[in-house]
Amino acid sequence: xxxxxxxxxxxxxxxxxxxxxxxxxxxxxxxxxxxxxxxxxxxxxxxxxxxxxxxxxxxxxxxxxxxxxxxxxxxxxxxxxxxxxxxxxxxxxxxxxxxxxxxxxxxxxxxxxxxxxxxxxxxxxxxxxxxxxxxxxxxxxxxxxxxxxxxxxxxxxxxxxxxxxxxxxxxxxxxxxxxxxxxxxxxxxxxxxxxxxxxxxxxxxxxxxxxxxxxxxxxxxxxxxxxxxxxxxxxxxxxxxxxxxxxxxxxxxxxxxxxxxxxxxxxxxxxxxxxxxxxxxxxxxxxxxxxxxxxxxxxxxxxxxxxxxxxxxxxxxxxxxxxxxxxxxxxxxxxxxxxxxxxxxxxxxxxxxxxxxxxxxxxxxxxxxxxxxxxxxxxxxxxxxxxxxxxxxxxxxxxxxxxxxxxxxxxxxxxxxxxxxxxxxxxxxxxxxxxxxxxxxx
Amino acid sequence: xxxxxxxxxxxxxxxxxxxxxxxxxxxxxxxxxxxxxxxxxxxxxxxxxxxxxxxxxxxxxxxxxxxxxxxxxxxxxxxxxxxxxxxxxxxxxxxxxxxxxxxxxxxxxxxxxxxxxxxxxxxxxxxxxxxxxxxxxxxxxxxxxxxxxxxxxxxxxxxxxxxxxxxxxxxxxxxxxxxxxxxxxxxxxxxxxxxxxxxxxxxxxxxxxxxxxxxxxxxxxxxxxxxxxxxxxxxxxxxxxxxxxxxxxxxxxxxxxxxxxxxxxxxxxxxxxxxxxxxxxxxxxxxxxxxxxxxxxxxxxxxxxxxxxxxxxxxxxxxxxxxxxxxxxxxxxxxxxxxxxxxxxxxxxxxxxxxxxxxxxxxxxxxxxxxxxxxxxxxxxxxxxxxxxxxxxxxxxxxxxxxxxxxxxxxxxxxxxxxxxxxxxxxxxxxxxxxxxxxxxxxxxxxxxxxxxxxxxxxxxxxxxxxxxxxxxxxxxxxxxxxxxxxxxxxxxxxxxxxxxxxxxxxxxxxxxxxxxxxxxxxxxxxxxxxxxxx
Numbered sequence: 008x009x010x011x012x013x014x015x016x017x018x019x020x021x022x023x024x025x026x027x028x029x030x031x032x033x034x035x036x037x038x039x040x041x042x043x044x045x046x047x048x049x050x051x052x053x054x055x056x057x058x059x060x061x062x063x064x065x066x067x068x069x070x071x072x073x074x075x076x077x078x079x080x081x082x083x084x085x086x087x088x089x090x091x092x093x094x095x096x097x098x099x100x101x102x103x104x105x106x107x108x109x110x111x112x113x114x115x116x117x118x119x120x121x122x123x124x125x126x127x128x129x130x131x132x133x134x135x136x137x138x139x140x141x142x143x144x145x146x147x148x149x150x151x152x153x154x155x156x157x158x159x160x161x162x163x164x165x166x167x168x169x170x171x172x173x174x175x176x177x178x179x180x181x182x183x184x185x186x187x188x189x190x191x192x193x194x195x196x197x198x199x200x201x202x203x204x205x206x207x208x209x210x211x212x213x214x215x216x217x218x219x220x221x222x223x224x225x226x227x228x229x230x231x232x233x234x235x236x237x238x239x240x241x242x243x244x245x246x247x248x249x250x251x252x253x254x255x256x257x258x259x260x261x262x263x264x265x266x267x268x269x270x271x272x273x274x275x276x277x278x279x280x281x282x283x284x285x286x287x288x289x290x291x292x293x294x295x296x297x298x299x300x301x302x303x304x305x306x307x308x309x310x311x312x313x314x315x316x317x318x319x320x321x322x323x324x325x326x327x328x329x330x331x332x333x334x335x336x337x338x339x340x341x342x343x344x345x346x347x348x349x350x351x352x353x354x355x356x357x358x359x360x361x362x363x364x365x366x367x368x369x370x371x372x373x374x375x376x377x378x379x380x381x382x383x384x385x386x387x388x389x390x391x392x393x394x395x396x397x398x399x400x401x402x403x404x405x406x407x408x409x410x411x412x413x414x415x416x417x418x419x420x421x422x423x424x425x426x427x428x429x430x431x432x433x434x435x436x437x438x439x440x441x442x443x444x445x446x447x448x449x
Numbered sequence: 450x451x452x453x454x455x456x457x458x459x460x461x462x463x464x465x466x467x468x469x470x471x472x473x474x475x476x477x478x479x480x481x482x483x484x485x486x487x488x489x490x491x492x493x494x495x496x497x498x499x500x501x502x503x504x505x506x507x508x509x510x511x512x513x514x515x516x517x518x519x520x521x522x523x524x525x526x527x528x529x530x531x532x533x534x535x536x537x538x539x540x541x542x543x544x545x546x547x548x549x550x551x552x553x554x555x556x557x558x559x560x561x562x563x564x565x566x567x568x569x570x571x572x573x574x575x576x577x578x579x580x581x582x583x584x585x586x587x588x589x590x591x592x593x594x595x596x597x598x599x600x601x602x603x604x605x606x607x608x609x610x611x612x613x614x615x616x617x618x619x620x621x622x623x624x625x626x627x628x629x630x631x632x633x634x635x636x637x638x639x640x641x642x643x644x645x646x647x648x649x650x651x652x653x654x655x656x657x658x659x660x661x662x663x664x665x666x667x668x669x670x671x672x673x674x675x676x677x678x679x680x681x682x683x684x685x686x687x688x689x690x691x692x693x694x695x696x697x698x699x700x701x702x703x704x705x706x707x708x709x710x711x712x713x714x715x716x717x718x719x720x721x722x723x724x725x726x727x728x729x730x731x732x733x734x735x736x737x738x739x740x741x742x743x744x745x746x747x748x749x750x751x752x753x754x755x756x757x758x759x760x761x762x763x764x765x766x767x768x769x770x771x772x773x774x775x776x777x778x779x780x781x782x783x784x785x786x787x788x789x790x791x792x793x794x795x796x797x798x799x800x801x802x803x804x805x806x807x808x809x810x811x812x813x814x815x816x817x818x819x820x821x822x823x824x825x826x827x828x829x830x831x832x833x834x835x836x837x838x839x840x841x842x843x844x845x846x847x848x849x850x851x852x853x854x855x856x857x858x859x860x861x862x863x864x865x866x867x868x869x870x871x872x873x874x875x876x877x878x879x880x881x882x883x884x885x886x887x888x889x890x891x892x893x894x895x896x897x898x899x900x901x902x903x904x905x906x907x908x909x910x911x912x913x914x915x916x917x918x919x920x921x922x923x924x925x926x927x928x929x930x931x932x933x934x935x936x937x938x939x940x941x942x943x944x945x946x947x948x949x950x951x952x953x954x955x956x957x958x959x960x961x962x963x964x965x966x967x968x969x970x971x972x973x974x975x976x977x978x979x980x981x982x983x984x
Contacts, residue, residue, distance in 0.1 A: 055637055059690060061745070061789070061820040134690070135501050135816040136628070136636055143633040189780075190746065190789060190820065210769050211747045212777035213789060283689060283721055395638050397694035 039154055042114040043309040046079055047296055049122035050313070052144055053130065054296075057289040060133040062187040064281045065366055066222045066324040069288040069317075070184050071129040073228055075122075076317030078175045080310040080447070082121040082168055086114045087307050089448055096445050097228040097318065100178055104170040111157075113164045114306060119152045120168030128176040182226035191219045192359070199335045203244035205361040208338050214359035223329030228318040229441040233329030236437035238430040241336050241363045246346050253346070255424040259339040260347050263421045266354060274354050274420035276398050277367060277413045284396070287367045287413070288320045291374040293392040294409070298382070311447045315377050319442035323373035326438050327366050327431065336363040339421055353421025364431035365423045368414035372435025373442070375410035380443045382406070410435075476831045477801040477888060479845045481869060481881035488880045489543040490531055494854060494872050496524035499576045499630060501816045502607055502668055502688075502725070503556025504854030504872040505794075505930025508861075509569045511548075511588040514984060515895070515969075517859040517935050518588060519543060520550055520558050520571065521872050528555040528573070532588055537983050538864035541882045549590035550582055557855065557930025559609045563597060563620055564653065565901045572622065574606040574930060579624060598654035604641045605630055610926025611906065612672035612681050613954060614704045618901035619648035621702070622655070623683050623926075625667035628691050638693035640666040643685070645708055661685075661708055665695030669727045671926030672702070674907070675738060676763035679956045681907060681924075683708070686724030686742050696721050697742070699765055716764030722749060726929035730797035730806050731920040732774075733836065737763065738922060739770075743792035743810060743929070745821060747771065747779045775838040778810055778828045783843045784850070786824040791815055794856040794929035798867045799940030800845070802889035804914065805832035806940070811871055811929065813852035824850040827871065851876045855931040860938060863983040865891040865967055867938055872931075890944055890966035893936040895981075896923060896951060898974040904934060905974070907954035912939045912947050913961065941966050949978065 040048070053075065057063045063071075077093060077100070084090045085106040094100050106112060123145045130137060153161045179185060196216045198204065207215045223233040230236065242251035262270070279287045295316055299309055339362070343351045358366075379386070384405060391400040403409040414432050417423035494504035503524065508517040516533035523529060530550045531543035550558070550571060557574040564570065568584035570593070578601035583593035594601050599622075608625035624646070629639035643664040649656035665687035672681040685698040696719040700708045711717040726743035733739065735756050742749040751767035771777045780790050794811040801807070810828040814821055826848035830838035842848040852874040861868045866883035873879065892912060896905035905923055912919045921937050941947050945966055951959040953974050962978045964970055970978040 052634065055635070059637060061818070132819045134818045135498055136690070138817070139498055140634045140636065147634070188788065188820075194787065210772040212772050212779045213746045395693040 040115060040151060042083070042118040042306045043299070043304060045115055045119045045148060045152055046122065046306070046309055047300060048148065049119070049126060049144075050292065050296055052140065053126055054285045054289045054292055055140070056126070056130040056133050056137050057285045058282065059137050060130055061190050061282070062132060063286065064191045064218055065279075065286045065288055065370070066219055066328060067184070067187055067191065068286045069320040069324040069370065070182070070225065072288055072292055072317035073321035074175055074179045074317070075125055075129060076310070076314035078121050078125045078172050079118060080314035081175065082117050082171045083114065083306055083310045086112060086117070089307050090311065091446050091449055093314065093445065093447070098226055099181060103174050104167060106167055107163065110163055111160050112167065113156050113160050115152045116156065116161055116164035117168040118306070119148055120165040121172045123149070124169050124172035125176065128172065184222065184225040187219070189213070192216055193220060196220050202246065203337055204335050205337050206341055207359065208340050208357040209359070211359070217360040218358070219328065219360070220332050223325060223332055225325050227322045227325050229445055230322050230326070230438055233325040235441070236326050236434050238330045238364050238434050241334060241424065241426045255426060256339060256342045256347060259418055259421055259424060260343050260351060262418055263351065263353060266419060270419040271354060272399070273412060273416045276393055276401055277416035278355055278420065279367065280356060285392070287370050288324070290392050291320060291370065292316065294388065294390055295378065297391060298386075298388050301388070312381055314447065315381065315442050315445065316374065318445070319373045319377040319439045320370050322438045322441065323370045323435050324366065326434060327364055327369035330364050330434065331361040331366075334363045335361045338362045339424060355420030355422050357422045362423060363427045364434055365414065365417050365427040366431070367417055368423070368428045368431025369435040369438070371410035371413035372432035373439040374435070375406045376436045376439030377442055378406040380439075474834060476803060476805075476833060476839070476841070477885060478831070478841050479800040479829065479883060479885045479888070481846045482884050483846065483879060484541050484882045485877070485879045488541045489534070489545060490519070490521070490870070490878055490880050491545070492521040492523060492529040492872070492878045493526065493876060494522055494524045494874050494878075495526045496874075499605060500524035500556065500874065502627065502854075503574070503930045504874050505557030505574070505928070506855040506857040506870050506872050506878075507558035507560055507571065507931045507933065508857040508859045508870070509560035509571070509934040511569050511584055515935065515981070516863060516983070517857075517861055517933070519857065519870055521870070521878055522555045522557050522855065522930065523553070524556065525553065527551040527553050528558065530588065533861060535862040537862060539862055541861050541868060541880055546588060548588050552580060556607060557609065559611065559925055559932040560934040561611050561620060561906065561925045562903055563593070565618065565903050567903055569934060572609055572611070574609055574624070576605050576630070577603055579606050596654075598649060598652075598656065600644070600646065600655070600658050602626070602644065602658070607930065608667045608670040608926075610670045610672045610683060610924070612702070612925070613902040613906060614647070614702070615680065615955070616704060617648050619653050619655070620902070621648065622646045623661070623670055623672070625670045625685065626664065627666050627668070627688070637691055640664050640692050640695070643667060643670075645702070659708065661700060663695065665692035665698065666690075668725045669927055669929055671727050671729070671924055672907070673729060673738060673922060673924060674909070675699070675765065677736060678762070680704070682711070684727060684740065686722075686727050688723050688725065689721045690723055697724060711765045716766040718766055720749070725793050726795050727927040728795040728797050728808070729922060729924070729927065732806070732832075734917045734919070736920065740767070741776065741795050741797070741808060743795050745791050746789035747777045748792050748795075748810070750774055750776050774836065776808060776830055778830065781822050781824060781826055782828070782840045783826055783848055784824050786822045788820060788822040790825050791818070791821050793854045794931065796856065796858045796928060798858045798938060799891075800829060800867055800883065801831065801885055801887075802865065802891045802940030802942070804889060804919070804940050804942035804944070805834065806919070807831045808838060809856065809858055809869065811853035811856045813854060813874065816852075826850055827853055847881055849879060855929050857931060857933055859933055860893065860936060863969070865893070889940050889942040892939045892941055892947060892949070892964065892966055893969045894939075894949060894978075895936050895969070895971050897971055898953060902954060905951070905954055909952040910937050911950045911952070912941065913950070914941065914944055914947055936969065
């Protein structure tokens with residue numbers, strides 16, 4: 008996070024140089040933070056923990072961002088004259104704690120208290136350094152947010168924030184995705200057989216069975232189930248040259264053989280490997296944080312955005328995983344080595360689960376739809392997510408453009424056929440429509 | 450010490466290993482007896498966050514009896530030194546002794562004779578300042594940072610390696626550091642600098658440290674002649690938990706030149722693991738070392754992707770063969786805790802003397818990491834005749850479930866069988882005596898040369914049993930926060946005699962010498978191997 012914040016500081020300087028106002032956030036950073044500022048601080052820390060918590064594969068990260076976003080949103084609803092609760096709109100959320108009528112609350116303290124407890128609920132299994140960071144943040148950031156606030160307001164606000172975090176967490180435990188063991192790899196799983204079926208692609212013993220094969224049954228937030236937005240299916244499998252499937256594989260192969268430096272940079276920019284990055288969900292949260300900070304979004308806008316993104320990305324991964332384990336398609340590296348060139352290697356590490364559709368494409372399609380719905384078309388932004396890892400920032404004219412690039416990056420990386428990318432993006436946009444229909448404003 | 454001249458001999462054919470390869474016989478399961486309670490070793494590596502890694506063990510002789518003495522890191526407690534009081538074949542006995550090495554904040558230790566005076570010195574890795582301790586004889590040591598111009602720094606030091614660069618009469622030491630301790634909320638991406646301390650020009654002391662940038666939080670480093678060029682490179686195993694944009698590294702360290710990283714266009718391939726320890730051995734008898742890299746979940750066994758043909762140079766491209774060789778050791782093999790494992794010190798030693806080197810791995814949860822096994826037994830993977838390994842830690846008796854960290858595998862009672870000391874975090878160290886009844890024959894060799902680098906760090910020791918030749922590189926570094934000096938052990942199966950040869954650090958290849966098994970030999974450069982009989 009330290010390095011990332013440095014990158015963000017550079018971004019802020021860039022924004023200033025471009026004449027973009029940074030507004031209240033910069034003014035308030037000298038003293039007590041505004042609620043949206045402390046919210047962003049917690050989110051930056053949580054995105055670090057996504058990278059540094061062993062169970063945090065992309066589906067798991069998306070789920071946590073779903074509940075975290077709703078926690079922040081519901082914590083803020085009672086203090087806003089614009090927001091509408093998600094109770095009754097997302098599956099299984101039937102009630103949340105209410106504020107005392109007429110009592111004084113502090114929004115910064117509520118948000119910080121809610122996130123301070125939620126981070127433990129969702130990242131309590133992180134390692135000792137993460138635990139230390141959480142405890143330090145809880146202590147130091149509490150000192151910042153309670154400074155100068157009356158004791159009764161502090162107590163009331165903290166109690167409410169904590170109650171909200173606990174309530175959302177209790178609800179989360181019933182969705183079927185709360186318990187993840189062995190870093191998501193099952194002890195037992197019967198692999199479907201057939202020439203077109205997924206087989207392990209690497210020598211890692213832990214990954215000889217696919218990641219989270221039952222994730223497609225996890226309760227969704229806004230869409231009815233993981234089966235709601237089905238994909239049309241990959242082209243019919245064939246090892247025959249000239250068939251559509253062979254041609255798709257040949258496209259991956261030839262793209263990989265003639266990869267340009269720009270294509271390789273794109274593949275790496277969106278690689279988002281678990282344990283080496285904040286994963287695709289974290290990458291999109293990072294984009295949202297950068298955009299929100301630059302746009303100096305209000306608390307209402309921040310929590311609305313983060314809740315919608317969390318809901319959309321979580322549903323996207325459930326839908327994608329439902330499809331993945333419907334088709335159980337083999338990866339390009341398996342096909343190409345067998346039928347085209349036994350010495351071929353993809354530019355990226357092949358993820359340990361079936362190919363179709365592409366998870367990054369599905370979530371990127373969903374995030375394109377959610378963020379475009381929120382910010383509008385042709386919202387240009389620069390993404391510095393990879394800067395701490397030495398990757399150059401990339402400029403995008405729109406969220407749509409970013410999502411399309413994220414999708415095709417998987418072909419440049421040699422880990423997806425085109426159909427998985429195209430259908431994944433479409434599936435994500437379909438899933439996001441359910442998120443976009445949620446009523447969050449009066 | 451009694452030296453007996455044995456003389457040179459012609460090469461003969463040894464057949465036991467070749468025969469075993471053809472037959473795939475079941476290995477002898479070693480018997481390791483936990484003698485901790487009676488050994489006198491009572492050290493614990495204690496500490497909180499800054500001591501979640503480290504906990505090294507060093508073994509070396511410092512009183513001239515050639516029995517390995519032991520130094521164990523103590524973390525927040527003082528390190529503890531134990532003088533070996535064992536007798537040949539007897540129970541393992543150690544006596545805690547005031548040596549001067551009992552510093553606090555010690556995370557690891559490596560023995561090396563810095564000033565080449567024939568008396569072992571010790572480099573101490575610490576949270577804070579590293580300290581080199583000059584051996585005075587009789588297992589007494591004194592601080593020598595100032596005398597030797599050694600910059601100790603003030604970092605969280607985790608790894609060390611040393612070599613004598615070509616023509617140098619003073620060692621080059623590399624030290625690896627970990628996280629910026631001041632970063633409480635954002636320690637990720639805060640890896641502090643690794644240093645290379647080369648000899649000062651024209652002086653018998655260290656020069657100013659050279660920063661090895663980029664530095665990626667290594668937990669093990671070693672100088673190793675991976676390509677048999679005669680010039681060791683610096684292999685660095687980094688903890689991906691804390692670096693950003695990092696990977697495993699290998700530095701070209703050529704005399705008189707700035708360190709340079711091997712790059713992709715030379716064949717280096719990115720690998721990102723929770724690198725915690727390095728062990729090396731020529732497992733496939735091709736003349737090049739395999740490297741076992743400990744991590745969390747799957748561990749890695751790297752072998753050269755392509756062995757160079759005659760006259761060509763090796764490329765630093767490695768293939769991971771841990772899975773086909775059966776050494777992923779990715780989760781506990783016994784007990785009911787089946788979460789992924791966490792591996793630290795590893796070491797290749799032949800525990801049953803069958804001529805096929807085995808692999809020990811110290812295991813233990815980092816610190817209350819619930820996604821990884823809390824009951825994580827240490828591994829003893831026995832090599833089979835086909836080159837694969839089978840787990841025997843539980844059967845051998847070493848499947849301890851503590852938070853193990855460092856270890857030293859050495860023949861502490863000089864009976865020809867490799868014993869074991871394991872350092873545990875926040876619980877006492879343990880000692881196992883190897884009491885394998887059906888073990889094969891063995892051979893132990895100590896190298897010696899006049900002048901600088903008297904222990905011949907950088908030499909290669911070969912034991913030939915046709916059609917195979919076993920090889921060890923004499924090195925300072927690797928493991929997890931601890932190293933050993935002294936006897937190099939080889940199991941030789943049923944062979945009564947074997948041929949040995951030394952390629953000395955300057956590249957000089959000695960003659961093949963025929964020696965009898967079940968004996969100790971001191972091999973001095975330019976001289977015949979001399980048998981040595983312990984007291």
